[in-house]
Amino acid sequence: MSYKIGLVGKPSVGKSSFFNSATMGDVPEGAYPFTTIDPSVGEAYVRVDCAAPEFDESCTPSVGFCDDGVRFVPTKLVDVAGLIPGAHEGKGLGNQFLTDLNEADVLIHVVDFSGKTDVEGEATEGHDPRDDVDFLENELDMWYLEILEKGIERYRSGYEGEERAIEADLAEQMSAFKIKEEELKQVILGQGLDLDPADWDGTDREGLAREIRKRTKPMCIAANKMDDPDARENFAEVTSDPEYDHLTFVPVSAHAAKALKKAADAGVVDYRAGDDEFEVVEDVSDEQRAGLERIRDHVDRYDGTGVQRALETALFDVMGAMAIFPGSANGSADEKGAFRDCFVLPEGSTTEDFAYHLHSDIGEGLLHGVDCRAGRQIGSDHELSDRDVVEVVTTN
Ligand SMILES: Nc1nc2c(ncn2[C@@H]2O[C@H](COP(=O)(O)OP(=O)(O)O)[C@@H](O)[C@H]2O)c(=O)[nH]1
Ligand SMILES: [Mg+2]
Numbered sequence: 001m002s003y004k005i006g007l008v009g010k011p012s013v014g015k016s017s018f019f020n021s022a023t024m025g026d027v028p029e030g031a032y033p034f035t036t037i038d039p040s041v042g043e044a045y046v047r048v049d050c051a052a053p054e055f056d057e058s059c060t061p062s063v064g065f066c067d068d069g070v071r072f073v074p075t076k077l078v079d080v081a082g083l084i085p086g087a088h089e090g091k092g093l094g095n096q097f098l099t100d101l102n103e104a105d106v107l108i109h110v111v112d113f114s115g116k117t118d119v120e121g122e123a124t125e126g127h128d129p130r131d132d133v134d135f136l137e138n139e140l141d142m143w144y145l146e147i148l149e150k151g152i153e154r155y156r157s158g159y160e161g162e163e164r165a166i167e168a169d170l171a172e173q174m175s176a177f178k179i180k181e182e183e184l185k186q187v188i189l190g191q192g193l194d195l196d197p198a199d200w201d202g203t204d205r206e207g208l209a210r211e212i213r214k215r216t217k218p219m220c221i222a223a224n225k226m227d228d229p230d231a232r233e234n235f236a237e238v239t240s241d242p243e244y245d246h247l248t249f250v251p252v253s254a255h256a257a258k259a260l261k262k263a264a265d266a267g268v269v270d271y272r273a274g275d276d277e278f279e280v281v282e283d284v285s286d287e288q289r290a291g292l293e294r295i296r297d298h299v300d301r302y303d304g305t306g307v308q309r310a311l312e313t314a315l316f317d318v319m320g321a322m323a324i325f326p327g328s329a330n331g332s333a334d335e336k337g338a339f340r341d342c343f344v345l346p347e348g349s350t351t352e353d354f355a356y357h358l359h360s361d362i363g364e365g366l367l368h369g370v371d372c373r374a375g376r377q378i379g380s381d382h383e384l385s386d387r388d389v390v391e392v393v394t395t396n
Helices: 015-022 033-037 094-103 129-156 166-173 181-190 202-216 229-239 254-265 286-302 307-318 351-358 360-364
Strands: 004-008 041-049 065-067 070-079 106-112 219-224 248-251 322-326 343-345 366-371 376-378 388-394
Touching (some): 004 015, 004 094, 015 254, 015 307, 129 166, 166 181, 181 202, 219 229, 219 307, 229 248, 248 307, 343 351, 351 360, 351 366, 360 366
Parallel strands (some): 106 219
Antiparallel strands (some): 041 070, 366 388
């Protein structure tokens, strides 16, 4: 299982540029079938500090790669095209749009912070990026509201006298959002509502749809085109606006990321994706040098191009996922190598969750875990932390 990060945003904000720079294009042909079936789904990576050096090992990753102590762990990235007004009703590419959204575990909303594209993606001046943030949130909320209404309808159409729970019908209707009955119940009560939709007015339903959306579609904002001075001005304004405190903003230049990747592929610069610096290692023309210096300005200012940071913020910060290395308490290497795997697990995962993630047999036979770094035993319900190195001890 690997997580799917969805890139959303209105046309011309830089989604494809972001996607192309993040998916690197160096994935071996045919190794990942979906890259050829659907060009909008690709393999990106999130960086994790490799645990191997701490154990005086050198790692042999089974997937992804390791570059000088930085592990690049594969994750799926989807370029979700088709956000236009009414997309939730199936307008434009609406249905494809909703299918792609359904499959995404977390969203990166790409916003043109320079304010130079209007709602339709046409060139303009002085567009407020906050309008785009509001627009996407509203579009998602309306989609959720429709599904919520269907769930309420399902509840209502149940047999008279039958013992029914609203959260059960809603959970069933919202199964694609992977929200459980118990959590739905907590959300309803948390909104100050009782468990009878007959008492919910329009505002209550909207508020409920919004809250469910926030929980099931965590999102961060890639503030793109930050190489443009107007974007920097907008960024300062939006990130200090308390109305937007609930969101995480990452300054990005997809342009810079794309150009650096190209230059690195061509051997002109020495640069590892996500790094906060690069070095020009070939002779370049004056024009190329000037271009690279403009990129350096952005990279210095924001500690990188922002593309890698946005992916990692989405997965690890906004979604709360963590990286776990399977290890072994007495030396980490087996015949196939050391630290071959690095798994990304959901927030709150325990030793037992990890064991089941490895294999259901391992989960069923679990005795306890070992925290390999500390060299101590951990219980099956012990909550793991990011970058833990864990051995699973089983009965078989
Ligand atoms: N200045 C600037 N322009 C960008 C950046 N990223 C994308 N663009 C430009 O914005 C336009 C739309 O980009 P594209 O990736 O096709 O956007 P999409 O429609 O959202 O997929 C193109 O002209 C890009 O060159 C960026 O980081 N900075
Ligand atoms: Mg595009």
